Amino acid sequence: MDIRASKRFTVIVFTLSIAVIAFAFIHSSMPAEASKEESEGVLDFLVNFLKGIGISAELTDHIVRKAAHFAEYTAMGILFTSCAYCFDRKKPYRYTPQIMLAGLSTAVIDETIQLNVEGRAGMITDVLLDFSGIVTGFAAALAFYIIYYKIKSRKQKGIL
Numbered sequence: 001m002d003i004r005a006s007k008r009f010t011v012i013v014f015t016l017s018i019a020v021i022a023f024a025f026i027h028s029s030m031p032a033e034a035s036k037e038e039s040e041g042v043l044d045f046l047v048n049f050l051k052g053i054g055i056s057a058e059l060t061d062h063i064v065r066k067a068a069h070f071a072e073y074t075a076m077g078i079l080f081t082s083c084a085y086c087f088d089r090k091k092p093y094r095y096t097p098q099i100m101l102a103g104l105s106t107a108v109i110d111e112t113i114q115l116n117v118e119g120r121a122g123m124i125t126d127v128l129l130d131f132s133g134i135v136t137g138f139a140a141a142l143a144f145y146i147i148y149y150k151i152k153s154r155k156q157k158g159i160l
Contacts, residue, residue, distance in 0.1 A: 003088055010086040017079040021106055024072055028110050032119025039065050066129060073130040077103060077137020085145050092145055096138070103134030 004010075027035065043064045050057045080102050084095035107130035111122035 003090055005086040005089055013079060013082040013086055017076070017083055020072065020076050020079060024076075024106070024110050025113060028113040028120070029117055031117060035120070036061070039068075042068070069126060069129050070133045070136075073103070073107065073133025074137040074140075075133075076106065077134040077139075078141040079137075080134070081138045081141035081145070085141075089145070089149055093142055099138055100134070103138075104131050107131050107134070 005013075027038075030038070039061050043059060043061055046064065047057070047059055050059075077099070080099045081092060084092040084099055088094055104127075107127045110130065111124075111127050113122075114120040115122040
């Protein structure tokens with residue numbers, strides 16, 4: 001089994017990684033009023049969706065915003081780990097320092113952008129929340145890739 005992932009997979013993963021980072025930075029560049037309107041739209045959608053399936057939830061704009069931050073950075077953690085997998089399918093964990101540095105740097109830049117936007121504030125707590133998303137995504141993707149690699153290796157050896 002080749003240690004590197006296919007070129008197609010590599011291009012897709014790196015392109016998605018760049019797109020998600022751009023998405024985060026673009027949203028951080030939005031003025032507070034525009035960001036608030038967007039969050040309120042998402043909040044209304046979620047409340048109506050949950051009511052529609054019979055769930056009553058006490059959601060607030062703050063909860064929706066923080067959950068969005070965490071989800072966005074969890075996706076980044078998965079994608080950054082997938083980038084590492086592109087280079088070494090057997091031991092993607094060798095790139096853990098690079099993944100963590102990329103995730104932390106992205107979170108810091110994201111919050112720094114907000115320091116220069118009207119009505120927004122960069123928060124160290126958001127950097128911590130974002131980084132916890134990176135770590136969560138990293139752990140989930142790493143577990144998936146290790147299991148996937150072991151199953152695929154065993155199938156190729158005729159063990160499964």
